[in-house]
Amino acid sequence: MKYLCLVYVEEKTFDSLPKGEQDECVAEHLAYDQVLAKSGHLISTEALASARTAVTVRSRDGRVAVTDGPFAATKEQLGGFFLIAARDLNDAIRVASHIPSARNGSIEVRPISRLAGQTEDSSQPPTKTSPTKYLCLVCFEEKELDALPKAEWDALVADSVEYDETLKKSGHMIVAHALAPVQSATTVRVRGGKLSMTDGPYAATKEQLGGFILIAAKDLDDAIRVAARVPVARLGCVEVRAVHELTAR
Amino acid sequence: MSDKPDDLRDVVDAVYRAESRRVFATLIRLLGDFDLAEEALHDAFRAAIEQWPRDGVPGNPRAWLVSAGRFKAIDTIRRRARFDSYDDVAEQVDAIASDAPAWDEAEELEDDRLRLIFTCCHPALPPDAQVALTLREVCGLTTEEIAHAFLTPPPTLAQRIVRAKSKIRDARIPYQVPSRADLPERLDAVLRVVYLVFNEGYSASSGTSLTRHDLSAEAIRLGRLLVDLLPEPEALGLLALMLLQESRRAARSTPAGDLVLLDEQDRTLWNRGQIAEGTALVQRVLASREVGPYTIQAAIAAVHAEAAGSGQTQWPRIVALYDVLTEADPSPVVELNRAAAVAMRDGPAPGLALIDAILARGDLADYHLAHAARADLCRRLGRAGEARASYERALSLARQEPERRFLERRIGELQV
Numbered sequence: 068m069k070y071l072c073l074v075y076v077e078e079k080t081f082d083s084l085p086k087g088e089q090d091e092c093v094a095e096h097l098a099y100d101q102v103l104a105k106s107g108h109l110i111s112t113e114a115l116a117s118a119r120t121a122v123t124v125r126s127r128d129g130r131v132a133v134t135d136g137p138f139a140a141t142k143e144q145l146g147g148f149f150l151i152a153a154r155d156l157n158d159a160i161r162v163a164s165h166i167p168s169a170r171n172g173s174i175e176v177r178p179i180s181r182l183a184g185q186t187e188d189s190s191q192p193p194t195k196t197s198p199t200k201y202l203c204l205v206c207f208e209e210k211e212l213d214a215l216p217k218a219e220w221d222a223l224v225a226d227s228v229e230y231d232e233t234l235k236k237s238g239h240m241i242v243a244h245a246l247a248p249v250q251s252a253t254t255v256r257v258r259g260g261k262l263s264m265t266d267g268p269y270a271a272t273k274e275q276l277g278g279f280i281l282i283a284a285k286d287l288d289d290a291i292r293v294a295a296r297v298p299v300a301r302l303g304c305v306e307v308r309a310v311h312e313l314t315a316r
Numbered sequence: 317m318s319d320k321p322d323d324l325r326d327v328v329d330a331v332y333r334a335e336s337r338r339v340f341a342t343l344i345r346l347l348g349d350f351d352l353a354e355e356a357l358h359d360a361f362r363a364a365i366e367q368w369p370r371d372g373v374p375g376n377p378r379a380w381l382v383s384a385g386r387f388k389a390i391d392t393i394r395r396r397a398r399f400d401s402y403d404d405v406a407e408q409v410d411a412i413a414s415d416a417p418a419w420d421e422a423e424e425l426e427d428d429r430l431r432l433i434f435t436c437c438h439p440a441l442p443p444d445a446q447v448a449l450t451l452r453e454v455c456g457l458t459t460e461e462i463a464h465a466f467l468t469p470p471p472t473l474a475q476r477i478v479r480a481k482s483k484i485r486d487a488r489i490p491y492q493v494p495s496r497a498d499l500p501e502r503l504d505a506v507l508r509v510v511y512l513v514f515n516e517g518y519s520a521s522s523g524t525s526l527t528r529h530d531l532s533a534e535a536i537r538l539g540r541l542l543v544d545l546l547p548e549p550e551a552l553g554l555l556a557l558m559l560l561q562e563s564r565r566a567a568r569s570t571p572a573g574d575l576v577l578l579d580e581q582d583r584t585l586w587n588r589g590q591i592a593e594g595t596a597l598v599q600r601v602l603a604s605r606e607v608g609p610y611t612i613q614a615a616i617a618a619v620h621a622e623a624a625g626s627g628q629t630q631w632p633r634i635v636a637l638y639d640v641l642t643e644a645d646p647s648p649v650v651e652l653n654r655a656a657a658v659a660m661r662d663g664p665a666p667g668l669a670l671i672d673a674i675l676a677r678g679d680l681a682d683y684h685l686a687h688a689a690r691a692d693l694c695r696r697l698g699r700a701g702e703a704r705a706s707y708e709r710a711l712s713l714a715r716q717e718p719e720r721r722f723l724e725r726r727i728g729e730l731q732v
Contacts, residue, residue: 119471120471133471155458158358199458236359
């Protein structure tokens with residue numbers, strides 16, 4: 068089974084840590100990536116640039132609307148994600164605007180940040196020759212989707228499968244998955260060495276999505292164990308969502 | 317095939333750097349849509365990476381890429397067909413597929429780049445959007461690079477580009493070089509964008525200076541492109557002006573980033589190659605007798621450039637050129653510069669009278685350089701109190717760190 072671990076942390080909290088502690092936290096994360104790679108859990112993991120760098124993309128009747136900032140989920144839920152390589156933010160927005168769910172939901176586009184120690188120079192903006200990675204978070208209203216007539220649902224699935232193919236061919240695609248319904252989510256926190264879990268997705272009020280880890284785990288328990296050891300779970304929390312395959316109804 | 321895959325990757329990269337903007341400009345004409353063209357460009361290079369190692373590099377890579385991009389776009393349109401009405405799609409595909417292969421003529425291709433520049437600098441678009449679009453679509457900078465250079469958050473800049481493209485689509489802004497009748501006005505708009513990009517890189521010393529310097533280089537590149545495509549006198553004049561200003565870059569600030577005024581600059585640091593090129597351009601335009609504001613400003617810069625020092629500068633000639641500029645393009649800033657030149661020719665008092673007249677009219681009250689110039693003339697006249705008041709006013713208006721440090725230094729010197 069594949070699970071997506073969404074790492075939430077309050078940016079202010081992290082930014083206010085002394086430089087030494089921040090570096091330590093980053094080092095711990097990089098070390099944990101190695102642990103997960105060795106254990107065979109790790110599929111893909113990235114840290115995101117600040118939520119202030121987010122844009123939200125919607126496509127309605129062939130028109131693309133872009134708004135500043137992360138998507139404030141009120142009615143809609145996170146239903147899937149695409150990790151892409153794009154030339155720049157506008158290229159990423161173009162890719163996002165053609166994701167089938169952009170027509171009825173919203174796509175939050177977040178640049179991937181390079182953690183210190185991962186790359187030689189993060190102070191320079193991406194250049195025309197090196198593509199940048201972006202995470203496209205696909206949000207839609209699950210209720211609305213559930214209510215779709217069979218033919219429309221099947222068409223949406225067919226489009227989604229086809230768009231995956233298009234992005235693979237164009238070289239944009241790194242990894243993409245749909246997520247299991249939001250009720251299946253579990254949110255994990257560690258405080259004072261103690262693990263606490265809540266059912267359901269994490270309702271981010273103060274905290275922001277700061278990164279993700281896509282893992283292969285035996286089952287949900289195994290995934291929760293992995294999530295609980297994410298260093299930032301001590302500061303914020305980690306939402307665990309099962310990945311599922313899109314199929315016709 | 318003797319080429320190793322790695323070499324071919326380098327070949328494709330080199331072709332990308334040399335040709336991608338040209339291919340893109342042509343694809344926009346053929347496809348009639350920025351986003352579709354961007355996708356087609358991307359797909360065409362993707363196809364090149366796959367096919368060139370197998371089939372060899374085509375004799376005319378540019379034509380190959382345009383053709384590949386065109387077929388990829390037809391695929392894309394067909395794939396999206398189920399969301400559009402069938403007739404629209406059929407019509408669109410027919411139009412793209414049946415276009416006579418005029419694109420292999422070099423002239424047409426160069427026209428495409430010019431079309432792209434005029435579309436990006438269309439007056440229906442807000443000025444900041446014109447700048448962003450030109451840098452991204454004509455120069456090939458990334459959204460993040462442009463945002464970085466203009467100290468704007470990338471999401472804001474990305475939205476500006478998305479909105480500008482929607483506007484081009486909705487307002488049906490044509491993809492063409494303007495008619496002879498509209499050309500002067502439309503060319504003005506293009507030159508303004510190029511000069512704005514240049515000044516952003518040249519005068520702003522805040523932020524990361526390196527990237528901002530790149531903006532000036534990018535503007536000069538654009539200026540050269542314009543001169544190649546459309547050698548109108550003012551296009552030549554602007555290129556000359558940019559080269560002559562750029563020639564002083566190394567001399568206009570200390571290694572610590574402090575400002576050095578023109579008359580105190582080490583003129584051996586001036587770039588002689590740029591001066592020679594700029595001066596030759598000025599002379600070429602002056603000979604044509606179609607002289608506009610950019611050329612006059614370039615001519616002024618050329619007079620400075622030929623002097624071995626401030627004392628040897630031909631100030632009467634500079635004042636005369638400012639007189640012409642005041643005729644051609646009157647503005648309070650031009651008057652201010654003229655006043656400074658008059659002060660050099662006739663002494664501080666007549667210059668000060670001119671500046672006071674501008675300020676008395678209520679012009680330039682919030683322009684820090686007007687107060688700094690006034691302060692300097694008062695200082696030279698020994699009117700320290702007035703000089704201090706004007707320097708302080710200038711300091712309260714100045715926003716750039718090196719300028720602020722310069723003014724603070726001058727105030728400090730007054731007190732000694």
